[in-house]
Amino acid sequence: MSRTERLLQLMQILRRHRYPVSGAALSQELGISLRSLYRDIATLQNQGAKIAGEAGLGYVLQPGFTLPPLMFTEEEIAAIALGSRWVARQADHKLALAARDALAKIASVLPAEARQELETSGLLIGPSSSNAGNDEQLRQVRLAIRKQHKLVLEYQDETGKASERTIWPCALAFFDSLRVIVAWCELRNDFRHFRTDRIQSLQVADQIYPRSRQALLKEWRVQQGIRPER
Incomplete structure (x- = not known):
């Protein structure tokens, strides 16, 4: 993995966590040393990322910071497709429609190969057996x-x-x-x-x-x- 890819992955991990996450946990997930992690954190902060925290206390990405569009991995595409289809099948009509719209918006900005993977995912949601109220x-x-x-x-x-x-x-x-x-x-x-x-x-x-x-x-x-x- 290049350092650029690693920095993007670090940002993704931080965005996933709502609460401060320790440097040890971050370095373990990235497969790097704590020293390398501290350098990566400093690099991102110098580039404008609003990362709060410090060594020994944990780090958190502050609200309001927006990442540029990133390429989705095959696993992320599968998760998006499966989750959206579950909501479209299981939720009320308005929420189901929102799930379909969100999926269409994501598909519209993906490269052709990734869009085909999203639209032809082999992960399906079976019929609902719910009697959950109107x-x-x-x-x-x-x-x-x-x-x-x-x-x-x-x-x-x-x-x-x-x-x-x-x-x-x-x-x-x-x-x-x-x-x-x-x-x-x-x-x-x-x-x-x-x-x-x-x-x-x-x-x-x-x-x-x-x-x-x-x-x-x-x-x-x-x-x-x-x-x-x-």
């Missing part, structure tokens, strides 16, 4: 999460018992056969998980819930013992 409900749930608005649900639990719940939705989990809302429940005063196929009716309230979505999601991860995404 399309409009999923769209409303996504909107409430994005806007941090409360949701009022008429909800039926696994025993068939109905109740009205006011919740603060912070995430929507997509499984193969169902969709689950992660939310703070005002009735239970704790986090609860709500299957969208058990929602009898749904209304997006005008009120914005009092804590940020990011804070709720972080608290839920801690409660569930889930490590933060990097």
